[in-house]
Amino acid sequence: MLTRNLIRNSKFLYSKLKQPTRVIRWNGQVSSQVNVPDGVVSALVGIVGKSNVSTAEAVREQHGHDESYHKTAMPGVVVFAQSTEHVSQIAKLCNDNEIPLIPFGTGTGLEGGVVATKGGVSVDLTKMDQIVAVHAEDFDAVVKAGVTRQTLNTYLRDTGLMFPIDPGADASLCGMCATSASGTNAVCYGTMRENVLNLEVVLADGTVFHTAGEGRRTKKTSAGYNLTNLFVGSEGTLGIITGATLRLHGIPDATAAAVCSFPTVQQAVDSTVQVLQCGIPMAKIEFLDEVAVDACNKYSKLDLNVAPSLFLEFHGSGTSLEEQVSIVDDLCKMNGGGDFKWATDADEKSHLWKARHDVVYACTALRPGCKPYSTDVCVPISKLAEVIVKTKEEIDKAGVIGPIIGHVGDGNFHVFFPVDQDNEDEMKVIKGLSEKMALLAISKEGTCTGEHGIGLGKRHLLEKEVGSGYNVMKHIKKSLDPKGIMNPGKIFF
Amino acid sequence: MSALRVLVGCKRVIDYAVKIRVKPDKSGVVTEGVKHSMNPFDEIALEEAVRLKEKKVAGEVVAVSCGPTQSQEVLRTALAMGADRAIHVKVEGKDVDAMQPIHVAKILSKIAQDEKIDLMILGKQAIDDDCNQTGQMTASLLDWPQATFASKVEKNNGGLTVMREIDGGLETIKVKLPAIVTSDLRLNEPRYATLPNIMKAKKKPLAVKAPSDYGVEVKPHIEVLSVEDPPVREAGQKVETVEELVSKLREVGLIPSS
Numbered sequence: 001m002l003t004r005n006l007i008r009n010s011k012f013l014y015s016k017l018k019q020p021t022r023v024i025r026w027n028g029q030v031s032s033q034v035n036v037p038d039g040v041v042s043a044l045v046g047i048v049g050k051s052n053v054s055t056a057e058a059v060r061e062q063h064g065h066d067e068s069y070h071k072t073a074m075p076g077v078v079v080f081a082q083s084t085e086h087v088s089q090i091a092k093l094c095n096d097n098e099i100p101l102i103p104f105g106t107g108t109g110l111e112g113g114v115v116a117t118k119g120g121v122s123v124d125l126t127k128m129d130q131i132v133a134v135h136a137e138d139f140d141a142v143v144k145a146g147v148t149r150q151t152l153n154t155y156l157r158d159t160g161l162m163f164p165i166d167p168g169a170d171a172s173l174c175g176m177c178a179t180s181a182s183g184t185n186a187v188c189y190g191t192m193r194e195n196v197l198n199l200e201v202v203l204a205d206g207t208v209f210h211t212a213g214e215g216r217r218t219k220k221t222s223a224g225y226n227l228t229n230l231f232v233g234s235e236g237t238l239g240i241i242t243g244a245t246l247r248l249h250g251i252p253d254a255t256a257a258a259v260c261s262f263p264t265v266q267q268a269v270d271s272t273v274q275v276l277q278c279g280i281p282m283a284k285i286e287f288l289d290e291v292a293v294d295a296c297n298k299y300s301k302l303d304l305n306v307a308p309s310l311f312l313e314f315h316g317s318g319t320s321l322e323e324q325v326s327i328v329d330d331l332c333k334m335n336g337g338g339d340f341k342w343a344t345d346a347d348e349k350s351h352l353w354k355a356r357h358d359v360v361y362a363c364t365a366l367r368p369g370c371k372p373y374s375t376d377v378c379v380p381i382s383k384l385a386e387v388i389v390k391t392k393e394e395i396d397k398a399g400v401i402g403p404i405i406g407h408v409g410d411g412n413f414h415v416f417f418p419v420d421q422d423n424e425d426e427m428k429v430i431k432g433l434s435e436k437m438a439l440l441a442i443s444k445e446g447t448c449t450g451e452h453g454i455g456l457g458k459r460h461l462l463e464k465e466v467g468s469g470y471n472v473m474k475h476i477k478k479s480l481d482p483k484g485i486m487n488p489g490k491i492f493f
Numbered sequence: 494m495s496a497l498r499v500l501v502g503c504k505r506v507i508d509y510a511v512k513i514r515v516k517p518d519k520s521g522v523v524t525e526g527v528k529h530s531m532n533p534f535d536e537i538a539l540e541e542a543v544r545l546k547e548k549k550v551a552g553e554v555v556a557v558s559c560g561p562t563q564s565q566e567v568l569r570t571a572l573a574m575g576a577d578r579a580i581h582v583k584v585e586g587k588d589v590d591a592m593q594p595i596h597v598a599k600i601l602s603k604i605a606q607d608e609k610i611d612l613m614i615l616g617k618q619a620i621d622d623d624c625n626q627t628g629q630m631t632a633s634l635l636d637w638p639q640a641t642f643a644s645k646v647e648k649n650n651g652g653l654t655v656m657r658e659i660d661g662g663l664e665t666i667k668v669k670l671p672a673i674v675t676s677d678l679r680l681n682e683p684r685y686a687t688l689p690n691i692m693k694a695k696k697k698p699l700a701v702k703a704p705s706d707y708g709v710e711v712k713p714h715i716e717v718l719s720v721e722d723p724p725v726r727e728a729g730q731k732v733e734t735v736e737e738l739v740s741k742l743r744e745v746g747l748i749p750s751s
Binding site for chain 2: 151154155157158159160161162250251252253317346347350
């Protein structure tokens with residue numbers, strides 16, 4: 001009787017409200033979602049047209065989560081912008097009405113960056129899909145927010161150029177700017193920080209500006225503050241990136257792929273350090289522990305030796321490739337590496353690297369029905385072996401499945417725990433492990449996040465890591481976004 | 494058998510990643526300012542020819558394109574991917590729209606005879622007209638065997654063993670040389686043109702000819718009446734009950750009235 005009344009009452013309340021307001025507990029905090037009033041929704045329709053505004057639950061649900069373990073929190077409305085001018089007007093509208101504004105690219109983030117914990121407006125930028133210009137002689141390209149990295153590389157394919165940053169997913173390039181993405185190629189080509197020349201940004205009050213000045217695309221500049229790199233990695237909390245000028249690189253003449261397994265993690269990492277010290281221009285050096293190799297074998301039907309392994313890629317031409325491979329082969333052998341296999345055949349290489357690319361799915365497949373919870377610590381290479389070994393000890397002690405995959409060339413590694421987000425006890429254990437790893441990294445002159453961003457899950461670690469820099473960051477945030485509408489609840493609480 | 498001379502057809506088409514827009518006057522699609530590139534099936538054909546050269550089965554790869562001046566960009570890409578020389582059969586003005594597979598087939602068969610070609614690899618179809626005719630017509634004009642929709646090509650004594658993708662599955666046939674092969678999607682994954690190769694390609698020979706050099710007149714055989722967008726997809730309807738579903742289906746005549 002009581003229950004029936006409760007249900008009847010809540011249905012009555014629900015029908016009274018035009019938009020549901022939910023109270024969400026997040027990391028122990030109660031934060032209420034901000035309603036998007038009907039007046040604002042109509043104003044949005046006025047800016048972009050009726051077909052570009054949606055309050056449909058399915059659309060809002062899709063825009064309320066990314067590929068992380070963080071649970072969905074839906075925005076009140078999703079608006080599809082088709083131009084920078086649209087984004088500017090939308091920002092001004094949200095700022096005037098103090099409504100949270102969250103940019104949405106491809107939803108492939110790993111730290112909950114798009115999760116609308118405070119409700120508000122999700123501005124989907126995928127329709128801004130123009131490749132504005134490619135300057136082949138200058139090695140740069142100008143793109144709008146909706147262009148993904150594979151779209152750009154497909155467009156570039158007959159110019160002999162490529163944009164090499166490869167975080168795995170087919171992410172939007174401006175989203176990659178916002179999270180300061182990196183990937184398997186960083187050891188050779190750097191991360192987004194080193195490859196963005198200019199950004200077009202919309203600020204909270206609707207101001208549109210270019211971080212290096214409109215149209216500028218020089219390889220270097222000393223003019224004023226480095227605003228470009230201020231916004232790279234800002235995760236939508238300082239402004240919305242609507243366009244980017246990116247540095248391109250030549251497609252390598254020839255590539256070779258190799259795999260080598262080692263008896264211990266220490267030996268694999270030692271090999272990496274020595275290879276780098278030899279000055280060999282490695283394109284990729286990826287570490288997989290035996291759990292990850294096993295997952296790959298099962299998922300991608302490979303036949304690798306189940307032991308800590310290095311996946312290597314060499315870029316060069318003909319003879320220089322052979323030389324590089326031979327030096328690395330010797331170094332690996334010196335460190336107990338066995339079974340050094342290398343391939344130049346296109347299909348073989350493709351098969352090998354696809355397996356590495358699919359490793360997140362392979363790890364999740366170890367426990368069907370689970371989502372991937374990934375950690376992302378990065379330390380100086382000299383500390384890497386010690387940190388990985390300690391991490392493995394903790395994982396074994398906790399008795400969970402935790403495959404380790406590392407961009408060892410950068411001192412960065414991930415543990416991809418396959419987790420059941422609804423199992424609270426399990427989540428507690430995994431979060432505990434992740435916390436331990438982050439703190440360990442911070443204690444070893446490292447960072448709690450090498451490439452995924454702070455997002456929702458690492459806010460409590462930021463101050464510990466950057467120390468007094470934290471207040472400097474807060475000053476900048478307050479100055480550029482006084483009302484706190486730009487992706488609230490991310491990076492800072 | 495001595496190394497083969499291989500001819501590869503390369504057509505300049507609108508890039509496969511571009512969103513096609515129909516011209517308001519319905520006379521065709523918008524091509525001004527739109528990115529063009531080599532027909533993807535021709536890229537696969539070229540890749541196969543270059544791989545045959547790397548295996549020392551082929552000795553020379555000749556890339557041919559019939560089209561306007563800009564077709565030379567496609568030929569430069571072909572040269573950067575590994576072709577040894579290129580022939581541009583220049584087609585201008587009204588002839589560009591009038592050109593059909595039959596004209597291309599006649600031109601290619603004449604080139605095959607002049608250049609003493611042993612093997613012709615063509616894309617199975619172009620992604621703009623989807624005709625899937627040039628390979629077959631050329632084989633007929635030359636009276637050469639044809640192995641179409643190839644997903645695997647191997648040299649054997651005196652000819653080729655080709656696996657073909659057909660509706661029923663995979664068919665393996667043997668053809669004697671000289672022959673025509675048309676490439677299907679799974680034959681290979683084409684390489685990218687790299688900067689050093691693009692530079693080298695600038696020095697490779699590219700001859701410019703006209704259809705008349707091969708005794709071909711590009712006379713229009715068909716007239717395009719109109720080009721239209723497919724109908725816009727309409728929103729579906731949700732129904733509450735099976736009875737409602739049945740009555741709606743009856744309304745639009747999809748099931749007979751009782």
